[in-house]
Amino acid sequence: MKIDWREECAVFGIWGPEDAAQLTYLGLHALQHRGQESTGIVAAEGGTFHVEKGLGLVADFFTPERLAALPGRAAIGHNRYSTTGSVTRDNAQPLTGAYQGGPLAVAHNGNLVNTLEVRRELEAGGAVLQTTLDTELFLHLIAVSRQESFEARLGEAMARVRGAYSLVLLTGNAVVGVRDPHGVRPLELGRHESGAYCLASETCAFDLIGATPLREVAPGEIVVLDHRGLTSLAGRPAAAARACIFEHVYFSRPDSVVFGETVDRIRKAYGRRLAEEQPAAADLVISVPDSSNAIALGYAERSGLPFEFGLIRNHYVGRTFIHPTQAVRDESVRLKYNAVRALLAGRRVAVVDDSIVRGTTSRKLVRLLRRAGAREIHLRVGSPPITHPCFYGIDTPRRGELIAATHDVDGIRRYLEVETLGYLSLEGMLACERDATRFCSACFNGRYPIPLGESRDKLALEGPRLWMRGAVGTES
Numbered sequence: 001m002k003i004d005w006r007e008e009c010a011v012f013g014i015w016g017p018e019d020a021a022q023l024t025y026l027g028l029h030a031l032q033h034r035g036q037e038s039t040g041i042v043a044a045e046g047g048t049f050h051v052e053k054g055l056g057l058v059a060d061f062f063t064p065e066r067l068a069a070l071p072g073r074a075a076i077g078h079n080r081y082s083t084t085g086s087v088t089r090d091n092a093q094p095l096t097g098a099y100q101g102g103p104l105a106v107a108h109n110g111n112l113v114n115t116l117e118v119r120r121e122l123e124a125g126g127a128v129l130q131t132t133l134d135t136e137l138f139l140h141l142i143a144v145s146r147q148e149s150f151e152a153r154l155g156e157a158m159a160r161v162r163g164a165y166s167l168v169l170l171t172g173n174a175v176v177g178v179r180d181p182h183g184v185r186p187l188e189l190g191r192h193e194s195g196a197y198c199l200a201s202e203t204c205a206f207d208l209i210g211a212t213p214l215r216e217v218a219p220g221e222i223v224v225l226d227h228r229g230l231t232s233l234a235g236r237p238a239a240a241a242r243a244c245i246f247e248h249v250y251f252s253r254p255d256s257v258v259f260g261e262t263v264d265r266i267r268k269a270y271g272r273r274l275a276e277e278q279p280a281a282a283d284l285v286i287s288v289p290d291s292s293n294a295i296a297l298g299y300a301e302r303s304g305l306p307f308e309f310g311l312i313r314n315h316y317v318g319r320t321f322i323h324p325t326q327a328v329r330d331e332s333v334r335l336k337y338n339a340v341r342a343l344l345a346g347r348r349v350a351v352v353d354d355s356i357v358r359g360t361t362s363r364k365l366v367r368l369l370r371r372a373g374a375r376e377i378h379l380r381v382g383s384p385p386i387t388h389p390c391f392y393g394i395d396t397p398r399r400g401e402l403i404a405a406t407h408d409v410d411g412i413r414r415y416l417e418v419e420t421l422g423y424l425s426l427e428g429m430l431a432c433e434r435d436a437t438r439f440c441s442a443c444f445n446g447r448y449p450i451p452l453g454e455s456r457d458k459l460a461l462e463g464p465r466l467w468m469r470g471a472v473g474t475e476s
Contacts, residue, residue, distance in 0.1 A: 271298020278422025
């Protein structure tokens, strides 16, 4: 899927150890693949919050001096790629505020679909919103609630919003995790070797800090990490499970367990099924590294063709799909990949990718392979054609920009300039999952499980704030 799709976000939280911010930094480092625009950590020490957040990568932004400025035994963190709101330091998370119960911070992975409606209600009641993020709604809804306990206020906020959200929140005395009733976005619970409980978007973050994965946070559940240990509460009744299947296709790291499945195992199963459905008369199989490696291995295994690394990725170039403009993405493609001529020259090549969105990057990669001497190119895709945008936390293009929404498979094949093109069927993909009924597949079939509101554009909130461009749009 390289370059054509923009990424979602990562959250992390931990309560108890002396070096909470350091562990949060490591957790965010492991989750860097989920967002590269901005990063941030909020740590709590004796009821006082310490905040460091800004634009850029985790390792670049968090200098030793910034980490030293984050004392305390509780911390939450966030890596962002924008699904609502523009790329500004003001929109970096976690967001912080205060209400009558004390200081509060929140980090959010997902997307609300009734953002505009809730904002209007809050603004009509006198709320002054400081960002263009749907995340900020949680701060205000908690603050205006008349419920007595924080958990009850949070549950009331959950009842007011609609969409996908996995949250980590920080109060003066606890770290709290929340997952929406449909469980669209992942949120994992783990236990650090120190005995501290922790939360993360993926289990790979636990591996890096020496924590053991325990379980998923259940849909609709609130988990509280504090001096008592772990407390579980029902924030909202669980609804029909609608986990995002693209976590398995692309977003999550292959070494993570997400939605109860090892991502590497699922991707290899996709590849084997793809080989059964879409065989290729080829001499070798190559992947578009790195996210399609496991799918390509499964394809090679089932097809009996040798797997080779015919495309080499420069890992010192950022994940190019995450860049927000096509011009920057195009430049990054030329920097990111190189073809191994000795493997490809004169040969029929089966190229396996995880998905195709706009198709512009795939066409550039095909031309790169042609220049390296590939005689035939047979493109195989480990997911169905993407025909509809996502409104639940993935910044996909508008429908008119999705190549499969405007072209049939043969039209896409001609645009990509390949000999053959084959996609994994939706039925085949779901057959690889242990429980196919629990996944959202709206990007493939347009069947949105959570009713959509007006908030269908990540910049929909920017118009009224153009007068603030000098303040909001200026980075520091």
